[in-house]
Amino acid sequence: MQTMKKGKWLEIVTPSYWDGFTIETIVKAQIGVPKKLLHELRLENGIKLNNQVVPWQTVVKKMDRLYIKCFKEESFGVVPEDLSIEVLFEDDHLLIVNKPIMLDTHPNESDQTGTLANGVAYHWQLTGIQAKVRHIHRLDRETTGAIIFAKHALASALLDQMLEKREIKRSYTAFVEGILRSKKGTINESIGRDRHHPTRRRVSATGQKAITHYEVLRVFRQDQVTKIKLQLDTGRTHQIRVHLSHTGHPLLGDGLYGGTHSLIQHQALHAFSVSLKHPITKEDIHVEAPLPLDLFQLENNLK
Known part of the structure; x- marks a missing residue:
C-alpha cells in the first residue's frame, strides 16, 4: 500500500x-x-x-x-536517557530494537529510569519525534532480543490487535539443561500464579491457556545442554521459563525456575526474530536480533 x-x-x-x-x-x-x-x-x-x-x-x-x-505531538511518558539502543528496524510507524541484558522493558514506577523505554525516548528525541513511548510486548529483565514499539496511537492499536490474533510471530533461542528426548514438540500446559511466591508462575489446571513449540537446534552431550528454538502461540508471563522447567529442562541460569548450571549467571534466553505484516503499509517485515556476546561465547565454549 x-x-x-x-x-x-x-x-x-x-x-x-x-x-x-x-x-x-x-x-x-x-x-x-x-x-x-x-x-x-x-x-x-x-x-x-x-x-x-x-x-x-x-x-x-x-x-x-x-x-x-495520527502523528500528534505527545509527552514521551518517560524520561529520555542515552542508552545507545540498537535499532533493528524503523519507519514512520514502528520501531524494533534489540534489548540488551539486565534492562527492564519499561518503568515499573513513575520515576524509574534505565529502562529500554527511556532509551527509546532519547532515540526519538534525537530524531525529532515527539510521541508517547508505546511498547507492544515485553521481555523479562534478563531476556535479550527484539521488541516492537509503536510511534503513534493508530499503529499501537493495530499492533495490539495483531498480537491478540497471533499475527506477530516471535522466535526465541534458548540453552536448556539436559538432553531433550524429542527433536520437536509442543508444550500445552495452562499457567497460573504460584501462591507460595510473589513473582513466580507455575503450571496450573486453572491457569491461562499457554502453548509453546520447540525444536532442537544443537546438542552438547558432554555438558548436558541443548540449544533450542521456541515459538509461542500465547504470551503468558514467564511462559517459556515455566514450560521448560515443567518438562525438567530449565533455562541455563534461571534460578527462579530450577536452573542449577553455573555456566552463565542469567537466564539463557534470547528473542532472535520478529515477523509481521506491517500494520499500515501491509509489507512483510522480518527482523533478526544477533545473539548477545555472552550467549555467543557460551555456545562456543559448550561441548
Missing part, C-alpha cells in the same frame, strides 16, 4: 480493492481503527479525502488520497 507521512497526517493512496467503499467502511473494516480512536477522529475532523473534510459516507475511488491525522 502506498503511504506517506505529511506533517501530522498519514496519506494513503487508495488501492483498487477500496474502490466503491465509503470512508467509514474503510477506516472501520479495512484499516481496523478501534472505536475510541474513531470517536476522536470524528470529533477533530481527523479524516480527509483528497485534502477535504467530507462526510464519512462519501464513496472512495481508486487513486484517491485518504488522510488520517
Whole structure:
C-alpha cells in the first residue's frame, strides 16, 4: 500500500480493492481503527479525502488520497536517557530494537529510569519525534532480543490487535539443561500464579491457556545442554521459563525456575526474530536480533 507521512497526517493512496467503499467502511473494516480512536477522529475532523473534510459516507475511488491525522505531538511518558539502543528496524510507524541484558522493558514506577523505554525516548528525541513511548510486548529483565514499539496511537492499536490474533510471530533461542528426548514438540500446559511466591508462575489446571513449540537446534552431550528454538502461540508471563522447567529442562541460569548450571549467571534466553505484516503499509517485515556476546561465547565454549 502506498503511504506517506505529511506533517501530522498519514496519506494513503487508495488501492483498487477500496474502490466503491465509503470512508467509514474503510477506516472501520479495512484499516481496523478501534472505536475510541474513531470517536476522536470524528470529533477533530481527523479524516480527509483528497485534502477535504467530507462526510464519512462519501464513496472512495481508486487513486484517491485518504488522510488520517495520527502523528500528534505527545509527552514521551518517560524520561529520555542515552542508552545507545540498537535499532533493528524503523519507519514512520514502528520501531524494533534489540534489548540488551539486565534492562527492564519499561518503568515499573513513575520515576524509574534505565529502562529500554527511556532509551527509546532519547532515540526519538534525537530524531525529532515527539510521541508517547508505546511498547507492544515485553521481555523479562534478563531476556535479550527484539521488541516492537509503536510511534503513534493508530499503529499501537493495530499492533495490539495483531498480537491478540497471533499475527506477530516471535522466535526465541534458548540453552536448556539436559538432553531433550524429542527433536520437536509442543508444550500445552495452562499457567497460573504460584501462591507460595510473589513473582513466580507455575503450571496450573486453572491457569491461562499457554502453548509453546520447540525444536532442537544443537546438542552438547558432554555438558548436558541443548540449544533450542521456541515459538509461542500465547504470551503468558514467564511462559517459556515455566514450560521448560515443567518438562525438567530449565533455562541455563534461571534460578527462579530450577536452573542449577553455573555456566552463565542469567537466564539463557534470547528473542532472535520478529515477523509481521506491517500494520499500515501491509509489507512483510522480518527482523533478526544477533545473539548477545555472552550467549555467543557460551555456545562456543559448550561441548
